[in-house]
Amino acid sequence: MADDERPDLDAGMVCPIPISDYPTVQLAHGGGGRLSQMLIDDMFVAAFDNPTLAQLHDGAILGIKADRLAFSTDSYVVHPLFFPGGDIGSLAIHGTVNDVAMCGARPIAISAGFIIEEGLPMADLWRIVQSMRNAANQAGVPVVTGDTKVVDRGKGDGIYINTTGIGVIDRGIEISPQRARPGDLVLLSGAIAVHGITIMSVREGLEFETRLESDSAALHTLTAAVLERGGHDVHVLRDPTRGGVASALNEIAGQAGVGIKIDEEPIPIDEEVRGACEILGFDPLYVANEGKCIAIVARESADELLQTMRGHPLGARAAIVGEVVEEHPGKVFLRSRIGGLRVVDMLSGEQLPRIC
Amino acid sequence: MRFVDEYRGGEDAGRLLNAIRGVVTRPWVIMEICGGQTHTLIKAGIDRMLPEEITLVHGPGCPVCVTPMRLIDQAIAIARRPDVIFTSFGDMLRVPGSSADLLKVKSEGGDVRIVYSPLDAVKIAEANPGKQVVFFAVGFETTAPANAMAVWRAERAGVENFSVLCSHVLVPPAMEAILGAPDHRVQGFLAAGHVCTVMGYWEYEPLAERHRIPVIVTGFEPLDLIQGTYMAVAALEEGRHGVENQYSRSVTRDGNTAAQQLMAEVFEVTDREWRGIGIIPDSGYVLREKFVAFDASQRFDVADIEASESEECIAGLIMQGIEKPSSCPAFGTRCTPEKPLGAPMVSTEGACAAYYQYGRN
Numbered sequence: 096m097a098d099d100e101r102p103d104l105d106a107g108m109v110c111p112i113p114i115s116d117y118p119t120v121q122l123a124h125g126g127g128g129r130l131s132q133m134l135i136d137d138m139f140v141a142a143f144d145n146p147t148l149a150q151l152h153d154g155a156i157l158g159i160k161a162d163r164l165a166f167s168t169d170s171y172v173v174h175p176l177f178f179p180g181g182d183i184g185s186l187a188i189h190g191t192v193n194d195v196a197m198c199g200a201r202p203i204a205i206s207a208g209f210i211i212e213e214g215l216p217m218a219d220l221w222r223i224v225q226s227m228r229n230a231a232n233q234a235g236v237p238v239v240t241g242d243t244k245v246v247d248r249g250k251g252d253g254i255y256i257n258t259t260g261i262g263v264i265d266r267g268i269e270i271s272p273q274r275a276r277p278g279d280l281v282l283l284s285g286a287i288a289v290h291g292i293t294i295m296s297v298r299e300g301l302e303f304e305t306r307l308e309s310d311s312a313a314l315h316t317l318t319a320a321v322l323e324r325g326g327h328d329v330h331v332l333r334d335p336t337r338g339g340v341a342s343a344l345n346e347i348a349g350q351a352g353v354g355i356k357i358d359e360e361p362i363p364i365d366e367e368v369r370g371a372c373e374i375l376g377f378d379p380l381y382v383a384n385e386g387k388c389i390a391i392v393a394r395e396s397a398d399e400l401l402q403t404m405r406g407h408p409l410g411a412r413a414a415i416v417g418e419v420v421e422e423h424p425g426k427v428f429l430r431s432r433i434g435g436l437r438v439v440d441m442l443s444g445e446q447l448p449r450i451c
Numbered sequence: 452m453r454f455v456d457e458y459r460g461g462e463d464a465g466r467l468l469n470a471i472r473g474v475v476t477r478p479w480v481i482m483e484i485c486g487g488q489t490h491t492l493i494k495a496g497i498d499r500m501l502p503e504e505i506t507l508v509h510g511p512g513c514p515v516c517v518t519p520m521r522l523i524d525q526a527i528a529i530a531r532r533p534d535v536i537f538t539s540f541g542d543m544l545r546v547p548g549s550s551a552d553l554l555k556v557k558s559e560g561g562d563v564r565i566v567y568s569p570l571d572a573v574k575i576a577e578a579n580p581g582k583q584v585v586f587f588a589v590g591f592e593t594t595a596p597a598n599a600m601a602v603w604r605a606e607r608a609g610v611e612n613f614s615v616l617c618s619h620v621l622v623p624p625a626m627e628a629i630l631g632a633p634d635h636r637v638q639g640f641l642a643a644g645h646v647c648t649v650m651g652y653w654e655y656e657p658l659a660e661r662h663r664i665p666v667i668v669t670g671f672e673p674l675d676l677i678q679g680t681y682m683a684v685a686a687l688e689e690g691r692h693g694v695e696n697q698y699s700r701s702v703t704r705d706g707n708t709a710a711q712q713l714m715a716e717v718f719e720v721t722d723r724e725w726r727g728i729g730i731i732p733d734s735g736y737v738l739r740e741k742f743v744a745f746d747a748s749q750r751f752d753v754a755d756i757e758a759s760e761s762e763e764c765i766a767g768l769i770m771q772g773i774e775k776p777s778s779c780p781a782f783g784t785r786c787t788p789e790k791p792l793g794a795p796m797v798s799t800e801g802a803c804a805a806y807y808q809y810g811r812n
Contacts, residue, residue: 366452373455375567376542376799426810433464433673435496438810443788444554447541448567449487449799450514450590 125245180308200262212251357417376449458672486513486800651706727767
């Protein structure tokens, strides 16, 4: 995202908590008393301003007409809290919007639970909340209910956020990993490994100079476009976050009892990301994404759906990267650039930077 | 990407593989020294594309794999101390010691941090004067210059709370040991291009002469390895021996003399134990007297820690090219990345990890 496109976080709002009185979050801000009330009213309710939240019930009351709902929760513990291209707040919205979207649903509401470590600078909290507000507004998904807890200093990592999302699944849409079947093609919406490498580039001990920004983005309009065009021919949707494309495909292969064969050549990847992976000894197939989507679709619709993806701003570099096969059920194979074939297995833990 | 894509092209690979098929007439056993090379071979599927006459066996060039368990246990004992920030390359954290690994120490509250450069560990020491900062200085001649530089800088800047737990190993003595074993079967070497970038290749010339064996200095990209294999096979078929340089874009005969001078200033050669293999004479570095104050094994009184290896792990035989990971009875059953018997199953340069991860079982 270019600087001039970046939403102005401070537009029209200043931190409502008097920072001179409370430069940092205090235990009492989560204690249920007056300070808690001030934080909720002045910061959260003011920022996420919407009629459902304004009722300030114990929970949100939603009027939904639908046969099927998608319901997904995720917790965000990223370190550092602020990184190029986003922060824990925008990530907490995008991630859960995407999880709901990958069920084939239109996200309609989201909840937010904050676990804040005593001593977090109030200005940081405000920045995170504003970023969440902007992400939710841009996605058109309101934050309708929430919760705040404050834990003792040293018992958290600044702030943890849990978000839960609800979405409506339209008739005719049926997304599940079990629907991947031999002959289907695997579409990938864009360049891989950007988020993971961006986070790595700002971690202590591994800092390296880069212009990379996280790809964190809400993908529900992209999936909506694909579903609108492809309908029942869209079999599986998945956002390859932690564990990357390799782990997501392994999960699908295992759940569907099929093999998946991918080609290294067409997998989109940025030069800088590749360079960083080469240096660190990482396989980009296992590195996290936060704004990319895998779609497994019927072969006959694949070209059309590829064009649909490419017509969306978040899918401009989409590519067909592989196919579902009968052989080797539960396994993922990759054909390397030089033509060799290898298994792409699940990793047993995190990738660790190599020695040399 | 420049300097990468040129060495991964499918067409060139096909041409070189055809060239190998054109020269090979009988079986040959070739060892690639470095674990990074092993991973490229397996990851790109080269082992399956070579003619069946050629057997690749995997050498000891995985620094994580050859670091003795005793040293891992020393590292763990130091990292558990509350006054210590223990820094390491990421690769070492999963390596099993007698009863734990460094990741476990971290989960139990030890301050264990991954750094990518030993100089970052010196910076951490400067920023934390109240703590002892220890860097786990493992590796071959490749990492030795940077580790030497860290100690040299710490000495110059008077960073007294910095020290290194040193386990440096050297390639030529290991090759000598492999060729000296009575049951060895290696007929040609692909030498480690990055080690040679630092050290040059002159020190391999007497070895190649003595054992009448081809030594091909080889890079790490798929085409490097296919070309290196071609050069080795061509030399073997023609009955030639001696050192040839496939990796000429990086390696000269003399190597990086500035790095060598720094290493010679900070380290001296010593006998060194290799995990699974045993003690190889003159095969490692230890800090010179002038820098001995930076030796963590003395500072923390851990020199007495002893450890015994798993009796079932055949890593030593694998790293000498006598066995292959897939011929180990424990491979993939009693030894997995989640529950490793030996280091080669968890290191990103370990042969067993490559076989496991890329499905060669």
